[in-house]
Amino acid sequence: MDLKYTDAKPSDAERAAVDELLGPAPTGWEGGERDVADLRWAKGGHEARDRRDLLLPALHAVNDRVGWLSEGALDYICRRLTVPPAEAYGVATFYAMFSLRPRPATVLHVCTDIACAARGSKRVTESLTSRLGPAGTPAGGAVWQESPCLGLCERAPAALVIRAGEVPEGGAGTTPTAAVVAPATPDALLLAVRDPGRAAPEPPPVAAVPQAGRPGLVLLRRVGTADPSDLDDYRAHGGYTALRNAFALGPAGVIREVSDSGLLGRGGAAFPTGRKWQATASQPVRTRYLVCNADESEPGTFKDRVLMEGDPYALIEAMTIAGYAVGAHRGYLYLRGEYPRALARLTHAAERARTRGLLGDDVLGHGYAFDIEIRRGAGAYICGEETAIFNSIEGHRGEPRTKPPFPVEQGLFGRPTAVNNVETLVNVLPVLEHGAAAYAATGTPSSTGTKLFCVAGTVGRPGVFEVPFGATLRDLLDLAGGVPPGLRAVLLGGAAGGFLRPDELDVPLTFEGARAAGATLGSGVVLVLDDTVDLPRILIRVAEFFRDESCGQCVPCRVGTVRQEEALHRIADLRGAAAAADVALLREVGQVMRDASICGLGQTAWNAVESAIDRLGAYE
Amino acid sequence: MTSVPLGLPRRRVEFELDGETVHVLEGDTILDACTAAGKDIPTLCYGDTLTPKNACRVCVVEVEGARTLAPACSRRAEPGMKVRTGSERARHSRRLVLELLASSTDLSTTPHVAGWIEEYGAEPARFGPDAATVAGRGAKVDNDLYVREYGKCIMCYKCVDACGDQWQNTFAIAVAGRGFDTTIAVEHDGPLPDSACVYCGNCIEVCPTGALSFRSEYEMRAAGTWDEDAQTETTTICAYCGVGCNLTLHVQDNRIVKVGSPHDNPITRGNLCIKGRFGYQHVQNVQGTE
Ligand SMILES: Cc1cc2nc3c(=O)[nH]c(=O)nc-3n(C[C@H](O)[C@H](O)[C@H](O)COP(=O)(O)O)c2cc1C
Ligand code: SF4
Ligand code: SF4
Ligand code: SF4
Ligand code: FES
Ligand code: FES
Numbered sequence: 001m002d003l004k005y006t007d008a009k010p011s012d013a014e015r016a017a018v019d020e021l022l023g024p025a026p027t028g029w030e031g032g033e034r035d036v037a038d039l040r041w042a043k044g045g046h047e048a049r050d051r052r053d054l055l056l057p058a059l060h061a062v063n064d065r066v067g068w069l070s071e072g073a074l075d076y077i078c079r080r081l082t083v084p085p086a087e088a089y090g091v092a093t094f095y096a097m098f099s100l101r102p103r104p105a106t107v108l109h110v111c112t113d114i115a116c117a118a119r120g121s122k123r124v125t126e127s128l129t130s131r132l133g134p135a136g137t138p139a140g141g142a143v144w145q146e147s148p149c150l151g152l153c154e155r156a157p158a159a160l161v162i163r164a165g166e167v168p169e170g171g172a173g174t175t176p177t178a179a180v181v182a183p184a185t186p187d188a189l190l191l192a193v194r195d196p197g198r199a200a201p202e203p204p205p206v207a208a209v210p211q212a213g214r215p216g217l218v219l220l221r222r223v224g225t226a227d228p229s230d231l232d233d234y235r236a237h238g239g240y241t242a243l244r245n246a247f248a249l250g251p252a253g254v255i256r257e258v259s260d261s262g263l264l265g266r267g268g269a270a271f272p273t274g275r276k277w278q279a280t281a282s283q284p285v286r287t288r289y290l291v292c293n294a295d296e297s298e299p300g301t302f303k304d305r306v307l308m309e310g311d312p313y314a315l316i317e318a319m320t321i322a323g324y325a326v327g328a329h330r331g332y333l334y335l336r337g338e339y340p341r342a343l344a345r346l347t348h349a350a351e352r353a354r355t356r357g358l359l360g361d362d363v364l365g366h367g368y369a370f371d372i373e374i375r376r377g378a379g380a381y382i383c384g385e386e387t388a389i390f391n392s393i394e395g396h397r398g399e400p401r402t403k404p405p406f407p408v409e410q411g412l413f414g415r416p417t418a419v420n421n422v423e424t425l426v427n428v429l430p431v432l433e434h435g436a437a438a439y440a441a442t443g444t445p446s447s448t449g450t451k452l453f454c455v456a457g458t459v460g461r462p463g464v465f466e467v468p469f470g471a472t473l474r475d476l477l478d479l480a481g482g483v484p485p486g487l488r489a490v491l492l493g494g495a496a497g498g499f500l501r502p503d504e505l506d507v508p509l510t511f512e513g514a515r516a517a518g519a520t521l522g523s524g525v526v527l528v529l530d531d532t533v534d535l536p537r538i539l540i541r542v543a544e545f546f547r548d549e550s551c552g553q554c555v556p557c558r559v560g561t562v563r564q565e566e567a568l569h570r571i572a573d574l575r576g577a578a579a580a581a582d583v584a585l586l587r588e589v590g591q592v593m594r595d596a597s598i599c600g601l602g603q604t605a606w607n608a609v610e611s612a613i614d615r616l617g618a619y620e
Numbered sequence: 621m622t623s624v625p626l627g628l629p630r631r632r633v634e635f636e637l638d639g640e641t642v643h644v645l646e647g648d649t650i651l652d653a654c655t656a657a658g659k660d661i662p663t664l665c666y667g668d669t670l671t672p673k674n675a676c677r678v679c680v681v682e683v684e685g686a687r688t689l690a691p692a693c694s695r696r697a698e699p700g701m702k703v704r705t706g707s708e709r710a711r712h713s714r715r716l717v718l719e720l721l722a723s724s725t726d727l728s729t730t731p732h733v734a735g736w737i738e739e740y741g742a743e744p745a746r747f748g749p750d751a752a753t754v755a756g757r758g759a760k761v762d763n764d765l766y767v768r769e770y771g772k773c774i775m776c777y778k779c780v781d782a783c784g785d786q787w788q789n790t791f792a793i794a795v796a797g798r799g800f801d802t803t804i805a806v807e808h809d810g811p812l813p814d815s816a817c818v819y820c821g822n823c824i825e826v827c828p829t830g831a832l833s834f835r836s837e838y839e840m841r842a843a844g845t846w847d848e849d850a851q852t853e854t855t856t857i858c859a860y861c862g863v864g865c866n867l868t869l870h871v872q873d874n875r876i877v878k879v880g881s882p883h884d885n886p887i888t889r890g891n892l893c894i895k896g897r898f899g900y901q902h903v904q905n906v907q908g909t910e
Contacts, residue, residue, distance in 0.1 A: 002789075003791065003816065004792075004815070004816035006807060006814070071807075071808055074807070074808075084784075084791030084792075084794070084816065085806075085807035085815075085816070086791060086792055086793055086794040086796075086805065086806050086807045086815065086816070087791060087794045088807070089794065089796055089805065089806075089807040089808055089809075090794035090795050090796045090805070093796045093797050093798070094796075094797070094798050096798075100808070380798070397795060402674060402694065547799060547800065548798075548799060549799070550798070550799040550800070551798060551799065552775065552795075552797070552798055552799045552800065552801070552802035553675050553775075554674075554675050554676070554677050555675070555676050555677050555678075555717050555720055555721055555774070555775075556677055556713070556716070556717060556720065558775070558799060558800055558802070559720035559721065559723075559724045559800065560716075560720060561799070561800075562724070562752050562800050563720065563723075563747055563751065566747065566748070566750070566751060566752065570748075585746070585747075588712070588716060589716060589720075591709075591712060591713070591716070592677075592712065592713045592716035592717060592720070594688070595680070595688055595689045595709055595712075595713050596677040596680045596688065596689050596713040596716075596717065597677070597688075598674070598675070598677075603688060
């Protein structure tokens with residue numbers, strides 16, 4: 001490719017950050033020192049273009065070190081990876097965590113999403129506005145901004161401080177200094193902004209699991225009981241039995257067990273996992289991939305975070321099994337960018353597994369080669385969509401692709417790929433430990449096993465709860481401290497899900513039960529709102545979320561989400577006839593979004609608002 | 621002499637289009653079938669020389685049994701499929717897409733769209749005077765050859781595909797930003813002369829809205845002298861090099877005002893280089909006439 005680069009030069013720190021990831025520039029053609037030898041040959045072609053997938057890691061490297069992406073830094077990355085500068089700019093501007101303008105090294109992300117709004121995020125932002133100035137204005141070496149759900153809803157209101165700088169011990173792949181402040185108070189935030197390295201430590205993941213230690217837990221059983229950093233402890237608690245069993249069964253046997261177990265995907269679409277693996281494994285193309293979708297960005301969802309922080313080896317083992325079943329030798333773990341602790345723990349766990357021969361050329365001495373690469377997202381909900389995740393990993397804008405072709409046919413790098421959610425994968429462990437029949441004995445015939453629910457909002461004991469499929473919403477709320485007085489509504493399934501009324505608490509929490517009630521389990525969100533919550537504002541927040549997170553590719557979603565948000569603002573304080581015209585407008589726009597959007601984001605963006613109108617009588 | 625590669629013979633696909641049995645070749649799209657059947661489906665982001673991006677969704681049709689509507693421009697016909705092009709749902713989506721676009725973009729130079737707005741009863745004004753729009757984005761006039769008016773841009777991706785790996789391989793422009801704020805930009809949204817652009821104008825050739833236009837057209841429109849009815853089109857052969865690309869000269873008042881290229885030319889498919897596209901000044905800058 002004959003690319004034209006710009007004349008902008010990177011600073012020493014920017015160059016060092018990129019070189020740490022990619023190694024020093026070998027020649028002047030790639031932005032290194034230019035010498036006479038460079039004039040006698042040209043580099044480029046396929047080999048150079050092959051590393052396009054390092055674009056996002058390289059952008060992260062600079063952002064981690066310097067805090068923003070200058071023209072010089074971007075140009076240097078382009079030269080190193082043979083990426084057209086316009087495209088790199090298009091990619092960098094796609095992600096909310098990057099800035100192409102200078103900004104302070106310390107960025108404070110304050111969640112104003114549904115669960116946090118229900119727990120007083122407004123007080124936090126008001127206080128910050130008066131003490132630090134309005135959002136987005138740098139002050140005292142820091143800048144704060146409002147953020148969508150940070151996946152810390154059990155400790156709402158939540159905030160995350162990220163400070164760019166030298167990567168601390170632990171090396172590449174980990175975020176720079178980051179501090180979670182949740183529940184956030186203005187004082188704690190100011191302290192954390194001043195010195196994130198010395199912020200009060202986060203409570204351990206088990207703090208998010210009120211059921212911890214109780215008998216009967218399957219997916220959460222090791223959280224809080226096994227040391228998440230210690231591979232031996234993981235093995236002492238039953239770790240790596242499933243992988244051994246998998247090797248004994250062979251790939252086809254594993255797929256048979258997983259199919260027979262009735263396991264359905266937990267990422268939202270409830271697709272049968274066995275069928276997905278079978279379809280991937282039976283492709284004639286030999287290079288296949290596994291992608292673990294750990295982008296967890298659906299507002300109100302934090303179960304994957306708790307699993308990854310509390311039991312990281314389980315995911316490493318489960319990915320190895322999935323890779324073995326579908327015939328993949330490389331698995332990508334795409335982790336949401338705002339999960340610094342999960343990143344550190346998974347990075348550590350993968351390293352340990354590698355040193356102990358549980359990842360690598362010859363896993364457990366069975367002649368099967370498999371390794372895992374962790375890729376960080378950079379603030380884009382849409383990258384959790386199963387084809388957008390491929391584009392993101394490949395170094396393109398995280399825009400969903402047209403289906404067909406489906407991921408099992410042409411996925412990551414155009415190869416057959418199985419994409420699975422974290423919780424889905426971790427379910428494979430009990431399937432292989434105890435067999436499909438034992439697994440399927442829990443739950444209902446069409447929703448087998450147990451399910452994690454993320455209970456947050458106005459409840460006494462928010463957290464991740466594990467219940468067998470078939471428990472009712474009321475059962476779940478009882479575990480979480482009881483049905484709160486003045487209950488107004490429960491948002492089930494996330495921002496792309498729907499609201500249930502207080503008289504609908506006996507809905508069985510199964511895929512079929514939710515469907516029959518006109519709802520969806522989605523990603524397991526159970527967001528409880530009492531009557532102190534301003535429903536129209538919550539609906540505006542939902543609409544804002546989708547407006548912000550729309551990739552912008554298709555008209556129904558790109559413009560429709562904006563028109564819906566505008567209408568919801570207009571009727572925020574109106575009821576009845578005064579709101580009727582805009583409610584009708586919302587429905588018409590909602591219909592085209594649902595019918596004609598390219599991907600699930602646009603297709604479901606209006607679900608929650610519609611259900612609030614139809615089921616809760618908002619605006620009546 | 622041109623030789624046309626025949627490829628493997630394609631099978632015939634039989635399916636139902638608006639209640640009538642139709643036949644197309646395997647790989648053909650629903651739009652191909654509609655065109656063959658004389659049905660007029662609106663399209664905006666579809667381009668006859670490009671891989672469908674199916675981004676605008678104005679061409680959606682209803683496929684029986686499918687949860688969502690299908691873009692006719694890219695969905696391949698399948699045996700036994702039952703397609704309805706004028707169903708209530710399909711018409712609703714088309715009307716809304718037109719309303720959403722017309723309320724957020726300046727469509728004043730987009731061909732056909734006024735007719736569709738009337739045909740589908742679209743009322744873009746109903747979103748109110750405060751509806752967010754990109755129509756106010758100023759024109760980027762930063763070179764002598766062509767102008768970019770992103771207030772008219774519907775984000776169809778066609779220019780990017782034409783500049784990138786589908787035709788030109790220059791990669792001067794890309795989609796930047798996200799959501800409603802997406803735009804087409806060179807790196808750092810800078811001026812074209814600082815970018816990799818080689819002024820082939822192949823992006824102008826495919827732009828469906830007039831967001832990209834010859835500087836001559838832009839200035840004549842501003843002066844109120846642009847008059848398509850008074851223009852003639854003459855297809856000739858570019859005299860610069862031996863390739864022999866076809867040029868279509870748009871002439872008004874005996875002056876070349878724009879240069880296109882036939883999309884059905886099997887060699888160039890509407891693409892040119894800077895010389896064919898913009899190198900016509902010598903024809904009219906005859907000494908003494910300026
Ligand atoms: C806009 C959007 C965002 C999504 N985000 C996630 C996510 O963060 N994590 C996830 O596992 N699935 C997410 N999904 C669902 C995935 O597309 C996909 O269905 C899932 O990862 C498949 O895994 P499973 O079969 O194990 O559920 C998202 C879907 C859409 C449309
Ligand atoms: S529905 Fe929204 S997120 Fe999905 S492709 Fe269209 S614009 Fe992008
Ligand atoms: S004129 Fe040619 S090189 Fe320049 S942006 Fe358009 S297609 Fe790309
Ligand atoms: S400038 Fe024209 S071709 Fe490019 S995206 Fe906009 S409307 Fe499409
Ligand atoms: S962390 Fe604020 S809503 Fe989830
Ligand atoms: S013309 Fe078919 S989606 Fe745009």
